[in-house]
Amino acid sequence: MATTTATVSISSSDLQPGSSLNLHASSTLMQAGLTAGLELVDMGKGKLTETTDRDALHEALGTIDSANWVYLCNNATDDTHYIKVGIHETVIGNLGAGDWMWMPWNMGDADAELNIEAEGYTDCTIPYEYAIFKTAYTLAASTAA
Amino acid sequence: MATINATISVNSNIMSYPINIHKSMSMKKFQSCNGLEETSGLRTKKFTSATETVVVEQDEFTSTKASKVYMRNTSSDKAHYFYVAKHASAAAADTNAETIGKLYGGDWMLIPYLADVNITVASSSTDPVVLEYMVFAE
Numbered sequence: 001m002a003t004t005t006a007t008v009s010i011s012s013s014d015l016q017p018g019s020s021l022n023l024h025a026s027s028t029l030m031q032a033g034l035t036a037g038l039e040l041v042d043m044g045k046g047k048l049t050e051t052t053d054r055d056a057l058h059e060a061l062g063t064i065d066s067a068n069w070v071y072l073c074n075n076a077t078d079d080t081h082y083i084k085v086g087i088h089e090t091v092i093g094n095l096g097a098g099d100w101m102w103m104p105w106n107m108g109d110a111d112a113e114l115n116i117e118a119e120g121y122t123d124c125t126i127p128y129e130y131a132i133f134k135t136a137y138t139l140a141a142s143t144a145a
Numbered sequence: 146m147a148t149i150n151a152t153i154s155v156n157s158n159i160m161s162y163p164i165n166i167h168k169s170m171s172m173k174k175f176q177s178c179n180g181l182e183e184t185s186g187l188r189t190k191k192f193t194s195a196t197e198t199v200v201v202e203q204d205e206f207t208s209t210k211a212s213k214v215y216m217r218n219t220s221s222d223k224a225h226y227f228y229v230a231k232h233a234s235a236a237a238a239d240t241n242a243e244t245i246g247k248l249y250g251g252d253w254m255l256i257p258y259l260a261d262v263n264i265t266v267a268s269s270s271t272d273p274v275v276l277e278y279m280v281f282a283e
Contacts, residue, residue: 004157004164008253010215015147015184015281023187023279025217025253034223041159067247071155073168080176082211085257090231090243093257094175096211100168102153103256104229104246112243120176131155131166 002037004029004133006069006102031067031135038067038133045075045129048118054086058114058132059140060107066135068107070114073100075127081120083128088112094119105132146180149281151255174283175211185280189219192268192276197228201264206282212258216266216278220250225274227266229254250274 007026015021029038042058062068074083076097083095088111095101105114118126148171155166172181183206190200206212218227226249232242242265248254258264258280268274 002157002159004155004159006253007154008151008215008255010149010151010255012147012149015149015182016186021149021187023215025251027249027251027253029252030223030249037159039159041157041164043164065247067249069246071153071166079173079178082176087243087245091259091261092231092245093213093259094209094211095257096173096175099170099172099211099257100151100153101256102155103254104248104252106228106244106246108244131164133157133159 002039004038029069029133038135040134040137041131043131048126050118050120050122050124054115054117056113057116057130060110060112062107062134062137064109065106068105068135069133070103070105071131073129075129081124081126083126084117084119086115147182148180172213172281181281181283183282187279189275189277192274194271195268197265197267199263199265200278201280203260203263206260208260210283212260212280212282214258214280215255217253218248218250219275219277223250225250226269227276230265231262
């Protein structure tokens with residue numbers, strides 16, 4: 001069984017007056033939350049251009065309502081360049097330059113694709129990297145005759 | 146202006162070679178080099194029913210900015226999970242909502258948040274389960 005662990009630390013000494021913030025969490029990713037670890041991963045990096053509409057980073061072709069995790073990082077260095085992240089027609093949020101996100105993704109139905117779109121100055125290019133840890137996935141059928 | 150730092154580490158042996166992701170970020174305002182300044186504060190809420198519940202109200206924060214939401218299911222039982230969704234309902238079958246995913250016991254997430262609609266959760270169990278969450282905003 002594969003073992004995948006995800007850990008986060010969040011800290012700030014000046015966000016809350018009079019008290020510093022120190023959050024720490026760690027979890028081991030499981031299929032359906034039980035005993036088997038996730039067995040699939042899709043990793044990569046690419047570039048988005050502002051002129052194009054949203055693109056599907058990953059289609060929801062796995063088991064519906066399953067345990068999957070998304071790591072995405074906007075590697076832009078210009079603070080005005082951000083990535084709009086969504087699931088199908090719902091925008092989750094804006095991922096700013098240098099920001100990363102860690103999100104569960106249950107592939108609620110076949111249309112629940114994960115999509116990304118570059119925003120910022122006209123014609124800007126935004127580099128990104130991602131890793132998607134999955135419970136299961138169905139490869140698209142070949143269209144070859 | 147506050148300085149809020151967040152670091153993620155993901156380690157896996159899924160592949161035949163180790164996967165090690167390590168990344169840090171400083172949470173900034175939308176299209177700005179200045180740090181986020183506001184927070185909901187760290188909140189905890191105990192759930193004892195599977196009824197969907199709004200935990201993050203969008204009108205507490207300015208929409209279409211660079212807010213972020215941290216959540217953690219504090220349960221030690223992996224079988225107890227929360228659906229997390231954007232909308233008034235967190236049920237997986239609700240076609241009016243967009244379910245994001247499931248947080249099993251011990252799982253955490255840190256996501257950007259547009260603050261255009263509420264964030265809701267629904268526990269899978271009537272057993273007591275505590276959710277920990279915090280919003281970082283402009």
